[in-house]
Amino acid sequence: MIGAIFGVATMAWTGWAQEGPPSDAWAIVLGILSVLGIALAALSIPLAIRNWRAGTAIEPKSMAFRVYLVVFWVEIVIAAVGGIILPLVGLERLVAPYILLIVGVHFFALAVVFKQNVLHLAGAVLVVVAVIAAIIPTGVAANSFWCGIVGGPVFLIIGAWCTVAGRRVLKAAKAAATPA
Numbered sequence: 545m546i547g548a549i550f551g552v553a554t555m556a557w558t559g560w561a562q563e564g565p566p567s568d569a570w571a572i573v574l575g576i577l578s579v580l581g582i583a584l585a586a587l588s589i590p591l592a593i594r595n596w597r598a599g600t601a602i603e604p605k606s607m608a609f610r611v612y613l614v615v616f617w618v619e620i621v622i623a624a625v626g627g628i629i630l631p632l633v634g635l636e637r638l639v640a641p642y643i644l645l646i647v648g649v650h651f652f653a654l655a656v657v658f659k660q661n662v663l664h665l666a667g668a669v670l671v672v673v674a675v676i677a678a679i680i681p682t683g684v685a686a687n688s689f690w691c692g693i694v695g696g697p698v699f700l701i702i703g704a705w706c707t708v709a710g711r712r713v714l715k716a717a718k719a720a721a722t723p724a
Contacts, residue, residue, distance in 0.1 A: 546660065547588030547710065550703025553647075554581025554696045560640055561692020566685040570693070577696045584700060588707045595714060608657045615653045619646050640688035641678035644695055648674055666702050670695055 558577040565571060603609060626642045648670030655663035677690035 545588070545592045545710075546662075547703045547707030548585050548592050550666075550699040550706065551581045551583070551585030551588055553699040554578070554584065554703065556581075557644070557692040557699060558696035559692070561686075561689045561696065563640075563688040564682070564686025565689050565693075570685075570689070574692065574696070577693075577700065580700055581696065581703075584703050584707065588703070588710075591707070591711065591714070598714075611653070612657045615650060615657075619650050622646060637682055637687045638678055640686075640691045641674045644670055644677065644691045645674035660706075662702060662706060666698065669698050673698065 555578045558574045558581065561574050562571060565574065623643055623646050626646075627639055630636060630639050630642060648667045651663040651667030651670065655661055655667065673691060673694045677687050677694070680687065680690055
């Protein structure tokens with residue numbers, strides 16, 4: 545599931561990066577990254593669907609699920625408020641880094657809820673990318689470009705790693721369940 549979500553995230557962030565790349569040549573790089581994100585999602589989504597009823601770290605009606613819902617809705621509200629206020633005060637250039645910062649921070653909570661330590665890594669790297677993207681002057685490229693050109697590959701690499709790891713776990717579980 546992480547591979548599917550991170551594949552879509554790769555496409556979204558590299559698409560947002562098209563807002564203001566330093567040159568047209570970067571559109572090709574961003575396009576390739578977007579296609580790779582779509583490919584990752586296309587490979588991961590069927591796997592997630594086939595195993596939809598398999599065990600999960602988060603069970604409905606559990607405390608973990610309630611924490612997840614609270615974290616999710618708090619993030620949505622914070623993102624919406626910032627997404628509205630930043631342009632109103634003339635800081636629209638900071639919307640992408642702000643949203644990426646929220647996404648990065650949210651992975652720390654989700655790592656605990658889903659018991660997936662790799663999300664701590666994703667969160668840490670994305671928070672650093674968001675902060676750096678916010679302070680880079682916009683003379684070379686839009687702040688959103690930096691979020692996407694660095695954040696996109698972070699999503700792609702971690703999503704691909706999770707897909708490979710997930711396939712291995714599912715294959716091992718299937719082999720263990722098959723009578724010898």
